[in-house]
Amino acid sequence: MSKDAGFFNFSLSNILSDEQSALDQARIRLLYYGFFILLVTVSGLFFSVYLQHLPLLSITSAITLGAIIVLYKYLTYRPDWRGVSHALLAIATLINLSNVFIIIQKVDIIAIQVILLAVLFSYYMLGQRWGLFYSLINIIPVLAFYVITYNQAYFISLKPEELDQSTVIISMFANFIIIIYIHSHFYSAFIKNIKELRQTSEDQAILNSKLELAIEKAEKSSQVKSEFLATMSHEIRTPLNAIVGMSNLMIMANPRPDQKENLNVLKSSANNLQSIVNDVLDFNKIEAGKVMFESIKFNLDDLLENLCTSQKAKAEAKGLNFTLKVDPMLKGRVLYGDPTRLNQVLFNLVSNAIKFTRQGNVYVKAFCYEDRNNKLRITFTVKDTGIGIDKDNLQSIFEPFTQESITTTRQYGGTGMGLAIVKRLLELQGLQMHVSSKLGEGSEFSFNMEFPVSEASINEIGENHPLLHNAGALSSLRVLIAEDNPVNVLLMKKLLSKWKIVPTIAENGEKAIETFKNGDFDIILMDLQMPVMNGFDAAMEIRKLPDAGKANVPIIALTAAALLDIEEQVLNAGMNDYVSKPFKPEQLMEKIQTLIFAGSNQIVA
Structure with a gap:
């Protein structure tokens, strides 16, 4: 309902809105202008039957006139065209049947016209289901009346009232006008609707054409992006290869302690740069769906030990306590899976925990919560006592190139790619990351993963190539x-x-x-x-x-x-x-x- 449509509203524009369909607006217009025709017609009929001293028809006309005024006012106050249509059809049906069975006691041309009006109006306004309903409740009783009168079995004590010719002419004339008005109005509405549909179809075709061009442009853009990343990667990795390679060679040459310290700083910085480049490229591969997961034998205990040994040094350098807890059930077990991707996920989580923890502890835990049918279901948890994450930002931290805030980026550095890669790697395997965090108290990241168990021994997979x-x-x-x-x-x-x-x-x-x-x-x-x-x-x-x-x-x-x-x-x-x-x-x-x-x-x- 329009905000301008109040109780004292009589304007059509105030009860029409853009939210209504073209067909609904046509229905409201039909009711709005149709009420004027009904008002004039019923008023004329009322005076005609009143002057003829026909009490039942006078009362019926007066009631109908009052109902028309009330429904018109209701429509201009609240444009409930369905409710108004039902009310009009119910009133028309009752009046017509009362005329046939009680007041006039015959089926005349006016009764037939009213039935036609009810059929047309109900189908146009309320659709097929209600159109059929109102058609049947108007037609069946009249047909039954015909059968009863044919067998001369109909009789009531009330004397029928007779309409003079002028009243019949007025009624017929008004009914024809209403029938023509309904057809004309809806024909115009349907033609307009067809034109709008044609225009919409043409607009849709234009939009589809633009969409195809946009998709083609996006695909080209994606290809250009991939080529750009490949080119930039090559240009960055080529000098980086020399830096890392020369650092390795000089470290292998048994340098003095002070030289070795400088070389380690150089190597560490180069590795950090390489890690940033790899994060961007890895994410590009993940987004393109080019990541393939292996299923090879590996020792989970060794993987966690090797991962955490390198990370523990970084944690202790910041004065943090680093703890790794591995479920005893996992000791000595050889699993099938992708150790490279699992290591990548855990590495990013542990690196983040260390990065965003100023003091306190970092915990890494692997717990076997189910061992059945030669499969282990393991929960991996990385917990810290760091800065924590605001609950409003828990989802945004998994978006690429995003950290919790600009302040976080400036203070702690990083590209914001780590968690995005972790989340997508897990999702590609049908897994979910669970996060709980309190601002200023720390965060906990965990996920569950299932591994088939191999019958191989640790010694078999632990043997290095001779x-x-x-x-x-x-x-x-x-x-x-x-x-x-x-x-x-x-x-x-x-x-x-x-x-x-x-x-x-x-x-x-x-x-x-x-x-x-x-x-x-x-x-x-x-x-x-x-x-x-x-x-x-x-x-x-x-x-x-x-x-x-x-x-x-x-x-x-x-x-x-x-x-x-x-x-x-x-x-x-x-x-x-x-x-x-x-x-x-x-x-x-x-x-x-x-x-x-x-x-x-x-x-x-």
């Missing part, structure tokens, strides 16, 4: 490095020299193929982005060589790129594995030895 203990055995390994960046070439030479390996260098993919054809090599370390010919094309050309021995040589991609499908591209190009720059020396060593050991059961000493 070659990893003897890097010196690789001294005679023939290594070809395809790399165009002079700094990376220098780094790789120095790194391999630690393992007594003297590599051969090719500055691009084309040169690498030529060098490989003319020499004998046990493995190729292939950069991907090089001038003249990139690493992908070079690897595919090598795989096409007629010499099977050369064509199947192990190839490890060394890449600073971060394309979402980089692993898929590397494997499709025929390469065996890849290492992302900057990499840990032991990581490269392990991959080299694994591939060499897989290709032959021994290494040339």
